[in-house]
Amino acid sequence: MNSAYIASILNSTLRSTTPILLAALGSAICSRVGVFNIALEAQMLIACFFSIAVNYTTGSVLLSVAAGVLSGALVGLVVAVLQVKYRAADMVIGTSLNLLVQGGTTFLLYLLFGLRGVLNDPKLVSLTKINLPLIRDIPFLGRALENLTILDYLCYFIAAALFVYLFKTVSGYRTLSVGINKAAAESLGTKATRIQMRMVVLSGALCGLGGTALSMGQVIMFTENMTSGRGFIAMAAASLGMSHPLLTILSSLFFGLCQGVGLALQTVIKSQLTMTLPYIATIVALVVFSRRGSGTKKKSLPKA
């Protein structure tokens, strides 16, 4: 195994991490305010669709990203209204929305573009690629960071910003207090339900950004159900990161690595087998880290 090979694995690790990290941050903030949001998959997939749909019709990267974020936030808003405001059963809302978006995007793809299952066109524009001037020429690092998109960098800043917001600002402390004890937070005058709803919409926006990174990053296309469980992997990442933005970076990088290695192994092992890797790794990781900080985890993730 030479260094160029390792560099290319690192490169695809970083690319695969971005959607997972962004969605995991969305999952983390929901857990932090005590909302069990399993519609992450829907929030991502709808963004994959609308970012590509807008991309196809306008050719503008900025508008595509905006469409992705907004559509994700919109699904988040539905979750917020039904699940937080009207307290409908979380599993029911989550699974129905996941399926609704799955069917709905396929339906819209046909209705708007007359296509079945895939929208892939040479005129689709990719996210802005960044090749840092000096680093580009360093042999190993240059390859590892080659052609990463702006979102591949931005996601770490978003994680850091969330950390600062949650743990270093007054408003962040209020937000955290809602998750720790909603009734107590309310008694101190915090508008708990409003904060919960706001965080769920924010999680939708983050997942939307993640979905956009998925459809306009490594490959530029929309395919039916292209998120294939990433929303749930992101939940696992947030849970392993104990819903802490900075720790979530680490756990997301781990899942990104699994996907990167899985892709690299496809040259040696049949792809059907390597494709199971991220899913098995998720389960193994949850098992291995189950004892550590189980107290926090129990709070953030249900028994179910």
Next chain:
Amino acid sequence: MKPSELAGRLWRALRQPLVATVFGLLVGAAVILACGQNPGAVYLEMFTKSFFSPYYLFSTLTRATPIIICAMATGMAWRAGYINIGVEGQMVAGTFAATVAALYLPGPPPLAALLAWLIGMAAGALYALLPAVLNWKFQVSMVITTLMLNYVANNLASYFVTYPLKDTSGDGLALQTPEIAEALRLPRLSSTSTFNAGFLIAVAVLLFMLFVTKKTVFGYESKMGGFNPSFARYGGTKQVKVMMITMALSGAIASLAGTAEVFGLKFRYADNMLSSTSYAWTGLMAALIADLDPLGMFFVSIFLSGLQIGGSAIQRSLGIPLEIATIIQCCITLFVSVKLVFRLTRKQSAKAEAKGGAQA
């Protein structure tokens, strides 16, 4: 059970789904309007081609078979509070094991068939026990593990039908196993269509569910566990045992859905045959719409199956994508869940919390 009593039970089970269905169909009508078609005409076409003619009714019931069984598998776990969204994986694991057993086991046909079904059930049960054990030993969220295992099962089965167990007769292009022996297949119940004895298995599963939930101590214990875990523990329920049995049963039932499909309809395992058809997810929808009531799940499954059969009919004749069926289904589920809350918050909000937020 007296007829009036039965009617009352049916009404109670179907009241909410019926109201939600009307709303769901209204949303569907809006979508059809957006497609520039006449909703009335489309719905008429849809239902004529799913329920109102014998040939299509048989297609609807054939497609309903795995959906009913998946709904029961889902209901078995969910009513005990175990969020099993891995019915698809358990169905694939069980079905694949049963198919392989049917292909390679020697012995007289009735015995070999029985053995194959049992092996399938065992495989499905084991596949469902894996997340249960991980939840028990390591507190790993079953929501995540059961879903992850869907992808694992589908990809593994895909590997086997692509390489070692692929049918090499014919053009060898299709990714599928060889056909199982004719003597092992389920009998057809209609001479003009593919309607087969698999539907009777679905009915048997319904009866089994009704029996377990209404008449056994286990059914009571598992329901209590889902309803109020601390009360169940106080009452002396051995929760680990209940969890294991519940999940094993759920997985075993799930396996029947796919095995009935292979033995009654397709006679072989073909790549993605169980995932591309969304049987498990439609079953889950049916279970949610019927609020996990076995009788309700049975009829809702048939209704959803009819929507899908009608959906493919209008896709062929009117050019409206068949995903209209999915959209209507999901809207029905959303309306059911919201309706449920309106009803409960008025009566007792605590109960709503036990069902939704608090459990999470």
